[in-house]
Amino acid sequence: xxxxETKPQSLFEKLWRRHIVVEEESExxxxxxxxxxxxxxxxxxxxxxxxxxxxxxxxxxxxxFATLDHSTxxxxxxxxxxxxxxxxxxxxxVNALIRNCREHDIPLLxxxxxxxxxxxxxxxxxxxxxPGKTIVCGDSHTSTHGAFGALAFGIGTTExxxxxxxxxxxxxxxxxxxxxxxxxxxxxxxxxxxxLAMIADIGADGGQGYAIEFAGPAxxxxxxxxxxxxxxxxxxxxxxxxxxxxxxxTFEYLSGREFSPLGDSWDEAVAEWRTLPSDPDxxxxxxxxxxxxxxxxxxxxxxxxxxxxxxxxRAPQPKSxxxxxxxxxxxxxxEQPFSTATVDRVFIGSCTNSRLSDLxxxxxxxxxxxxxxxxxxxxxxxxxxxxxxxxxxxxxxVFLNAGAQWRNSGCSMCIAMNGDQGEPGExxxxxxxxxxxGRQGRGVRTVLASxxxxxxxxxxxxxxxxxxxxxMTGKQNRCH
Amino acid sequence: xxxxxxxxxxSRVIVLPEDNIDTDQxxxxxxxxxxxxxxxxxxxxxxxxxxDAGRPRNQSPLNLAGQGGHAILxxxxxxxxxxxxxxxxxxxxDLGVKxxxxxxxxxxxxxxxxxxxxxxxxxDRKTHRRLLKAPGEEVTIDLETQTVRFGGxxxxxxxxxxxxxxxxxxxxxxxxxxxxxxxxxKEFEKGRA
Numbered sequence: 222x223x224x225x226e227t228k229p230q231s232l233f234e235k236l237w238r239r240h241i242v243v244e245e246e247s248e249x250x251x252x253x254x255x256x257x258x259x260x261x262x263x264x265x266x267x268x269x270x271x272x273x274x275x276x277x278x279x280x281x282x283x284x285x286f287a288t289l290d291h292s293t294x295x296x297x298x299x300x301x302x303x304x305x306x307x308x309x310x311x312x313x314x315v316n317a318l319i320r321n322c323r324e325h326d327i328p329l330l331x332x333x334x335x336x337x338x339x340x341x342x343x344x345x346x347x348x349x350x351x352p353g354k355t356i357v358c359g360d361s362h363t364s365t366h367g368a369f370g371a372l373a374f375g376i377g378t379t380e381x382x383x384x385x386x387x388x389x390x391x392x393x394x395x396x397x398x399x400x401x402x403x404x405x406x407x408x409x410x411x412x413x414x415x416x417l418a419m420i421a422d423i424g425a426d427g428g429q430g431y432a433i434e435f436a437g438p439a440x441x442x443x444x445x446x447x448x449x450x451x452x453x454x455x456x457x458x459x460x461x462x463x464x465x466x467x468x469x470x471t472f473e474y475l476s477g478r479e480f481s482p483l484g485d486s487w488d489e490a491v492a493e494w495r496t497l498p499s500d501p502d503x504x505x506x507x508x509x510x511x512x513x514x515x516x517x518x519x520x521x522x523x524x525x526x527x528x529x530x531x532x533x534x535r536a537p538q539p540k541s542x543x544x545x546x547x548x549x550x551x552x553x554x555x556e557q558p559f560s561t562a563t564v565d566r567v568f569i570g571s572c573t574n575s576r577l578s579d580l581x582x583x584x585x586x587x588x589x590x591x592x593x594x595x596x597x598x599x600x601x602x603x604x605x606x607x608x609x610x611x612x613x614x615x616x617x618x619v620f621l622n623a624g625a626q627w628r629n630s631g632c633s634m635c636i637a638m639n640g641d642q643g644e645p646g647e648x649x650x651x652x653x654x655x656x657x658x659g660r661q662g663r664g665v666r667t668v669l670a671s672x673x674x675x676x677x678x679x680x681x682x683x684x685x686x687x688x689x690x691x692x693m694t695g696k697q698n699r700c701h
Numbered sequence: 702x703x704x705x706x707x708x709x710x711x712s713r714v715i716v717l718p719e720d721n722i723d724t725d726q727x728x729x730x731x732x733x734x735x736x737x738x739x740x741x742x743x744x745x746x747x748x749x750x751x752x753d754a755g756r757p758r759n760q761s762p763l764n765l766a767g768q769g770g771h772a773i774l775x776x777x778x779x780x781x782x783x784x785x786x787x788x789x790x791x792x793x794x795d796l797g798v799k800x801x802x803x804x805x806x807x808x809x810x811x812x813x814x815x816x817x818x819x820x821x822x823x824x825d826r827k828t829h830r831r832l833l834k835a836p837g838e839e840v841t842i843d844l845e846t847q848t849v850r851f852g853g854x855x856x857x858x859x860x861x862x863x864x865x866x867x868x869x870x871x872x873x874x875x876x877x878x879x880x881x882x883x884x885x886x887k888e889f890e891k892g893r894a
Contacts, residue, residue, distance in 0.1 A: 378738075380812070391875055
């Protein structure tokens with residue numbers, strides 16, 4: 222077949238085509254097959270209720286996988302084995318998922334499971350997330366799994382019910398956008414800074430209606446963990462899908478994981494995965510190009526993730542009533558250097574930045590240093606496996622010696638529904654994904670940043686540029 | 702769940718001019734520990750409607766929601782961005798809001814709203830600007846003809862996904878439609894095995 226006869230297909234289009242059960246028509250969306258359905262305690266109970274009302278059982282429990290993360294405490298149980306739930310409702314919600322999984326034969330990472338963790342951390346960690354799969358979850362950060370070349374997107378609770386009942390969703394094909402990061406990242410700059418720079422560039426709704434493919438040398442050079450951070454924040458630009466073409470790094474990451482294919486199946490899978498990257502000359506509906514070498518460490522200064530700027534910059538002059546209102550909420554004066562803003566709390570964690578490399582990055586800044594007096598610092602690993610791995614290399618001691626708290630895994634202060642939250646008026650530098658008003662507790666002012674920037678801010682007690690720490694302790698950082 | 706069918710709606714509008722009103726504003730996460738979908742109206746826009754001591758804020762336009770025919774919300778662009786929580790449309794409906802008008806509405810919120818009979822209406826920027834300046838205006842939303850009418854002669858068209866529109870007009874549950882596809886789904890699974 223000549224090139225002229227076949228239209229080049231993008232990674233997204235290949236995956237989309239391979240999962241269509243019933244074609245999309247003008248009068249109805251496509252029926253799209255789902256290879257992996259991840260569920261958690263917050264967005265599933267009402268879906269199970271609908272199934273119970275209709276006497277429908279989960280059709281493919283073998284393609285469904287559950288974990289506990291959102292309402293789950295990050296503090297350990299007391300001497301009587303009682304977990305410190307935020308409210309009785311939070312405990313009831315966790316128990317509802319345990320009960321629903323038992324009734325529907327769905328595998329669940331229970332409270333004591335050493336593999337339990339944030340849904341978008343455990344999927345890749347266990348090898349459940351694989352290139353070529355369609356993956357859904359009742360959670361907007363499902364785009365994280367796209368880092369593996371999977372077609373992964375967040376759905377609502379009604380759709381959770383649809384997938385439980387049929388293993389399919391009704392979905393219209395989105396448009397495609399390629400975001401190319403050219404050049405190489407500067408020292409002290411990472412995937413989080415790339416994500417914030419991109420969102421500032423295209424806007425909080427710039428990706429609406431699109432599936433984003435991240436490409437270019439700076440993306441290829443990211444670790445799998447960095448790619449997850451980047452894809453994770455696609456939804457903060459309004460895009461439900463974010464993806465990266467699978468490559469040797471992807472295969473190496475997945476090799477030998479609990480649910481990864483083995484032996485001949487592995488070789489077959491890798492051969493198949495190699496066919497997935499976008500064809501040369503693929504045409505995208507929109508192209509965005511970003512010079513990665515020009516990206517500095519970024520923070521957000523407003524109440525929408527697109528209000529992002531260089532950490533060593535100043536708060537801009539508000540250009541509208543809405544920006545003025547945001548600046549008033551954040552208590553940033555126009556032209557105020559960010560470095561003069563006093564920090565009350567620091568959160569290092571979430572499905573965006575809670576993986577081992579994130580913790581190493583934060584620890585490299587905090588090693589042999591003390592958290593500024595009056596600053597509360599929470600370090601919350603993304604999974605129990607990450608917690609164990611971090612403890613094996615004594616990272617927890619770095620944090621504890623600095624004066625930070627070292628917690629069990631969970632979503633924690635990213636969504637602030639398990640009791641981990643800030644106090645009204647506090648300024649929180651956070652490695653999570655959303656700086657919405659009240660997201661981390663009523664009246665809390667959230668500044669989004671990378672793990673290095675968050676750690677530097679914890680040490681200085683003000684918004685701080687992490688770059689000086691990297692040169693000051695350069696040799697030491699390479700120890701691990 | 703059987704869907705309430707949506708035909709047309711005439712109501713006064715509540716205006717929230719802010720852009721990027723995210724689902725954490727529509728229902729803060731601390732109210733998400735529920736295992737129910739009913740009774741969330743109290744939590745809708747809680748921090749906008751109640752002060753730190755839990756007292757109602759007198760000046761909030763949302764106090765009118767559901768009262769005196771205030772069932773339409775007009776909001777700034779990118780309404781419903783952020784978290785995929787379906788609790789957002791559940792809370793709005795329970796508060797008495799039956800439709801949201803904006804220049805653009807976030808994808809997941811739009812999808813969730815349509816599955817619950819809350820109509821997301823995306824209008825052109827000119828119409829949007831005009832409505833943002835017209836709190837209390839009586840607006841008619843006609844789903845059959847996909848038009849918005851107000852102020853005597855102002856008329857604008859909007860697009861709703863044709864399948865969602867059909868489901869809303871006819872009271873069809875998309876889950877029922879999906880279950881009818883089971884033979885094709887099984888065939889698809891056989892073909893891949």
